[in-house]
Amino acid sequence: MANAIEAYGLVKKYGKVTALAGLDLAAAEGTVLGVLGPNGAGKTTAVSILTTLIEPDAGEATIAGIDLRKDPHGVRSRIGLSGQAVAVDEQLTGFENLDMIGRLYRLGRTRSRERATELLERFDLTEAAGRTIKTYSGGMRRRLDLAGALIAEPPVLFLDEPTAGLDPRSRNDLWTVIRELVGRGTTLLLTTQYLEEADQLANDIVVIDHGREIAHGTSRQLKRMIGGERIEVAVISHEDTPKVQRILAAHASGEIQHDPATNTLVAPIAGGAEILTQVLRALDAEGVMVEDIGLRRPTLDDVFLAITGRHAEEAPVATGEAVAAGGTA
Amino acid sequence: MKRFIHALADGSVIARRNVIKIGRVPEVLVFVLISPIMFVLLFAYVFGGSIDIPGGSYREFLIGGIFAQTVVFGATFTGAGIADDIHKGIINRFRSLPMSQSAVLVGRTASDVIYNVLSLLIMALSGFVVGWRFHEGLLNAALGFGLLLLFAYAFSWIMGYIGLLVPSVEVINNAAFMVIFPLTFIANTFVPAENLPTVLRVFAEWNPVSAVTQAARDLFGNLPAGIPEPTVWPLRNAVLYTLIWVVLIIAVFAPLAVRRYQTAAKRG
């Protein structure tokens, strides 16, 4: 199968900061490539290069078979972009925004309006179609921005942290939409700080840090590397710690970690709630008082720990939208 | 040719969007239109009565200068508009679309003409109220206004380029003042160029703002008989000299701005 996205050795430096240090990316036609990395890893830089917004210092890329350097215009006519910062006009209505984008894709007046109406309907924005974006919630803006990327039905789509800052419901809605799209053969490059999101949506995941790949594989391969769910126990008394350690060891599927500062123990496990129940019973039987106990899914930070033996430098925050004040690249 | 047609087609989509936005924030328009009225009234009453011009009315003489100064200042909108598109991030959308690379600038400079048309209209009306008249017929007056608009349009490209260089509305406003104040004051805008001290006089005589002002006054019939005919070429051939500058400015700044546009992006 041909690759719809292919990039070799992308390098981009901003003064002393190396945003990308020789990154390769590839996505087969009709698949989803997840680019997973903490804040500052170089995700947006990679997306900006592949969507012709900035030029790399070195490296080559083809999008839908078109050379990025030789024919940027050709690339633009085959891609859709929904960037990290929503790029819609605050003072236009939802419909006006989409219609404008459709016209600029040269869909023609009738087709452009048709598509705008269709997409507003599909993204549940029909009621808000005539209101200016100023009145939209964060989730609505995200959806409209995504609709803008889809208006010309481009074969290759780039979504840069599409769910950053969204509440869980809006996030799930967006996931559904993305799955639908991919079901129709669109190739998608998606960046995220959430392992869960990459896991849910991507066929292939590239984990990047400081502008280079540190791991690459399918979601299953990555999970094998980092394990599945964990039990996390915050113990009140330090005297109880060895007891808890022993109980967890009986159920853990890997090494147990202890953070002395918070007196928290984390144990990877192979089962789910069942094992949690067993651990709770054992703790109760031994009379251990815990401050907090629960199941936790692995996060990007766990990926980093497993791969590099250290934490991700900038822990992902719930609202990952770090937008610098306007500046030209 | 195809590129040119695309630039116009896409530019008109952008211009339409800008026009819609003007209507959505009428406050801006109110300020745009109030300040020219203020200028006309202030200058007419503060200076208009106190400066004597032999053989004519200083007030009539002054209005042409105020027209020129105001429309040149109007170019600031272009810089601010471009800066706003970058700051708000919609530039990233435009730049990822298969649209003409000059459309954002073509559309912006075109839609900003509206501001100048409106402010000229308002100034002409308030000018009428304070006693300004044109004496060379409607056609010449229209040509005068046309020339002012054309010159302002060219200036828009300079400010558009600056807007791409420093995409901050505050910086644009300050930069505009730094460029536009000397350009409109060291000119014949408020006093005949001949009255200025030598160094300033030479600058004023070759300043295109002087030429467009001179041309407008001439076409409006606002040059008092008592003022000596200008001796320098630019002011004797004010219309031609203005047109040369218009072509020159666009020929230099349009390519510069379009090139700069192709690297402009919001970081985020």
Ligand SMILES: Nc1ncnc2c1ncn2[C@@H]1O[C@H](COP(=O)(O)OP(=O)(O)O)[C@@H](O)[C@H]1O
């Ligand atoms: N325009 C720029 N000027 C200077 N540094 C930049 C610029 N854009 C990105 N960087 C730096 O490059 C690195 C990668 O940034 P980015 O690609 O935005 O990361 P991510 O999207 O993964 O959070 C960061 O250290 C960031 O500060």
Ligand SMILES: [Mg+2]
């Ligand atoms: Mg980013």
